[in-house]
Structures are given as structure tokens and as C-alpha cells.
Amino acid sequence: MQFRDLKRQYNILKEPINKAVTEVMSSGAFVMGSKVEELEQSLAEYVGVKHCVSCANGTDSLYLALRALNIGEDDIVFVPDFTFFATAEAVSRVGAQPVFVDVDPNTFNISPEKLEEEISLWEETGDGCQDLKAIITVDLFGQPADYIKIQEIAKRHGLVVIEDAAQGFGSRIGEQKACSFGTIGCTSFFPAKPLGCYGDGGALFTNDDSLANTCRSLRQHGKGVSKYSNEKIGLNSRLDAIQAAILQVKLSVFDQEIVAVNHIAELYSKLLDDSIITIPQVQEGFHSSWAQYTIILPDEINREDLQTKLQGKKIPTQIYYPTPLHLLPAYHKYATWYKCPNSLSLCQHVLSLPIHPYLTEEEVNIVAETINKIIRSNG
Numbered sequence: 001m002q003f004r005d006l007k008r009q010y011n012i013l014k015e016p017i018n019k020a021v022t023e024v025m026s027s028g029a030f031v032m033g034s035k036v037e038e039l040e041q042s043l044a045e046y047v048g049v050k051h052c053v054s055c056a057n058g059t060d061s062l063y064l065a066l067r068a069l070n071i072g073e074d075d076i077v078f079v080p081d082f083t084f085f086a087t088a089e090a091v092s093r094v095g096a097q098p099v100f101v102d103v104d105p106n107t108f109n110i111s112p113e114k115l116e117e118e119i120s121l122w123e124e125t126g127d128g129c130q131d132l133k134a135i136i137t138v139d140l141f142g143q144p145a146d147y148i149k150i151q152e153i154a155k156r157h158g159l160v161v162i163e164d165a166a167q168g169f170g171s172r173i174g175e176q177k178a179c180s181f182g183t184i185g186c187t188s189f190f191p192a193k194p195l196g197c198y199g200d201g202g203a204l205f206t207n208d209d210s211l212a213n214t215c216r217s218l219r220q221h222g223k224g225v226s227k228y229s230n231e232k233i234g235l236n237s238r239l240d241a242i243q244a245a246i247l248q249v250k251l252s253v254f255d256q257e258i259v260a261v262n263h264i265a266e267l268y269s270k271l272l273d274d275s276i277i278t279i280p281q282v283q284e285g286f287h288s289s290w291a292q293y294t295i296i297l298p299d300e301i302n303r304e305d306l307q308t309k310l311q312g313k314k315i316p317t318q319i320y321y322p323t324p325l326h327l328l329p330a331y332h333k334y335a336t337w338y339k340c341p342n343s344l345s346l347c348q349h350v351l352s353l354p355i356h357p358y359l360t361e362e363e364v365n366i367v368a369e370t371i372n373k374i375i376r377s378n379g
């Protein structure tokens with residue numbers, strides 16, 4: 001069994017994907033061009049926003065969003081403490097300071113209450129030299145952050161919301177899709193993300209014409225009206241036509257995959273013994289894209305031991321994430337003054353199980369039953 005079986009998906013989509021890739025190779029147009037523009041249109045339509053600007057990867061999409069919003073030195077950006085490093089890395093890369101906010105242990109996402117507390121604290125006690133600018137919300141494991149509350153907080157404190165939907169593409173609150181909740185939405189097409197290509201890729205989404213233009217310029221060396229009238233210091237962060245062609249094929253079956261993966265998640269939640277472990281919670285009216293299915297183990301269960309026993313039965317598991325951002329070596333200078341107890345506890349107790357749209361019911365049964373057996377016989 002594989003944690004995320006990308007080969008199974010390829011075998012099903014082999015014919016249209018091979019055809020699309022061959023077409024690009026015969027066309028001789030490899031970077032940007034009409035395939036990429038077509039994809040940007042399809043993605044914007046899918047999300048329900050005016051502009052999609054593709055780029056080289058999800059990390060760059062966050063960097064480009066921060067640059068387009070003029071966030072840099074002496075600025076503060078609030079980020080959840082429990083996420084992949086790239087969320088905060090982009091903030092540091094523009095020279096701003098990330099402030100780590102604790103998460104809600106039920107949803108794994110940034111806690112609106114802790115966010116409000118942290119903002120108030122900085123407003124009262126900040127040294128006055130730094131500007132509070134933005135919040136980067138993360139749709140962790142596929143579930144949208146609590147945008148109803150977060151947008152209200154952002155508005156009250158004059159902060160911009162940037163949505164990191166690298167794991168949340170395809171999720172929604174009611175009928176509103178991920179990547180549309182912030183002033184700019186960012187996503188990744190890394191192969192293991194909900195909508196993955198066969199290499200690196202990413203995109204930004206916005207309804208703002210001027211921000212979209214700035215992102216288009218920045219991703220291509222800060223170009224002006226022409227390619228060689230560079231106006232700003234940008235970077236080279238373009239999507240290639242082969243990835244765009246692959247994504248276009250995958251997008252055509254994406255909604256079916258989201259339905260399938262939701263079915264898998266429901267089955268897990270029904271079968272796993274929730275008197276011992278905590279199964280993932282989805283807020284009412286929220287629909288996850290299930291980038292991960294993550295359980296929380298109680299103190300009595302030794303996680304490493306469980307992982308080894310599962311591996312013995314050929315069931316792969318992962319720990320997303322083993323270390324809170326504020327304790328990572330790269331951020332050691334902040335370690336002493338941040339406390340995020342929920343994030344720290346999750347890092348010690350979470351376990352992510354195999355999940356993808358092509359996992360079979362039989363495989364889910366095997367995983368759930370094996371876990372139940374091990375945890376029931378524990379101690």
C-alpha cells in the first residue's frame with residue numbers, strides 16, 4: 001500500500017495525459033504560452049475569482065503574494081505555528097517577521113481567539129517600529145481555516161489576509177471555494193497536493209486587477225510592458241507548458257476525486273475506534289479536500305511503536321508535522337518567547353494515514369482494523 005498512490009491515478013488518466021504531453025512536445029512551446037494561459041483561465045473559473053497567475057511552486061506563490069502586497073522589512077505577518085515551514089519561510093524571505101499563532105486542536109487551523117489575543121498583544125506592547133500587516137491562514141490537511149471569524153478580525157485590525165491553500169485546493173465553505181478567501185489565495189501543484197502536477201507548480205488567485213498585474217510582472221523578472229523593460233526586481237517563477245497540460249487533464253476529473261476522497265475519509269471516521277483515538281473534525285458547512293487524514297493519539301499510545309507495527313503490515317504513515325515552527329532551528333531566535341501549547345501537543349500526538357482518491361474500501365478497512373487491533377491491545 002502507498003501513502004499517496006500517484007501511479008494508480010496515472011494508470012487511469014494515462015491516455016489523455018500522454019496525449020496532452022505529446023502535444024506540448026510537438027508544439028515546441030515549453031514555458032508559459034497558450035497552454036499556461038488556458039490553464040490559468042480554467043483555474044480562475046474553477047475557484048470563482050477573476051485572476052489566476054501561475055508560478056513555479058507554492059512557496060513562490062506565497063513570496064509573490066507578499067511582494068505584491070508590499071510587505072517587507074519592519075513588517076509583521078501572523079502565521080499558524082502548526083504548518084509546513086514554507087508558510088513562514090516566505091515571510092522571512094521578504095524580510096518581514098513571522099509571528100507564530102497557536103492553532104485550534106479540533107481543526108488543526110489557526111485559532112481565531114489566539115490570533116485576536118496575539119494581535120492585541122502586539123498592538124499594545126510592540127516597539128512601535130514594526131507594522132502589523134497581514135495574516136497568512138493555512139487550510140491545513142485540506143480544511144479551510146475559519147474565514148468567517150478571521151476576516152472579521154482582519155478587518156477590525158486593518159490586516160490583509162493571504163490564504164495558503166497549498167493543501168486546500170478543491171475545498172470549500174458552503175459553495176465558496178478555497179483560494180478565494182483572502183485578498184490573495186496561494187496554492188501548490190506539487191505532486192502530492194490535492195491537485196498535483198508531475199513536477200513543481202503553483203498559482204495565485206485574486207479579484208484585484210492591479211495585484212494580479214504586479215504578480216504577473218514579478219514572476220517574470222519584474223517585467224514592464226515589454227519583457228526587456230524591467231521595472232522591479234522580481235524573480236524567474238514560471239509554470240511550464242507540460243505541467244499546465246497535465247493539470248488541465250487532472251482538473252477535468254478533480255471534482256470526482258474530491259467526492260471519492262471524502263468517501264474514504266468518512267469511511268475511516270466510521271471504522272476507527274474513536275473511544276481511543278481522536279478522528280479529524282470538519283467544521284459544519286466546511287468541505288475538506290483531505291490532503292491528509294490525520295488522527296490524534298492519546299498519551300498512552302507510543303506513536304513510533306504504532307508506526308513500526310503498521311509498517312510491519314506494509315501500512316505507511318507520516319507525521320505532519322513533528323516540530324512546531326517556533327521550535328525549528330531556523331527560527332531558534334524566537335523559541336524562547338513563543339508558547340503555542342496546542343501546536344506543540346499536536347506535533348507530539350498526530351499521525352497521518354494513507355489517503356488519496358484511488359484508495360479502495362478494502363484498503364481503508366485493512367488500515368482501520370489494523371490500527372484498532374494494535375491500539376486496543378496496547379499496554
Ligand SMILES: *Cc1c(COP(=O)(O)O)cnc(C)c1O
Nearest residue numbers: 057058059084086087166188190
Ligand atoms: C506544500 C506546501 C507549501 C509549499 O508548496 P511547494 O509547491 O512545495 O513550494 C506551502 N504551504 C503549505 C501549507 C504546504 O503544504
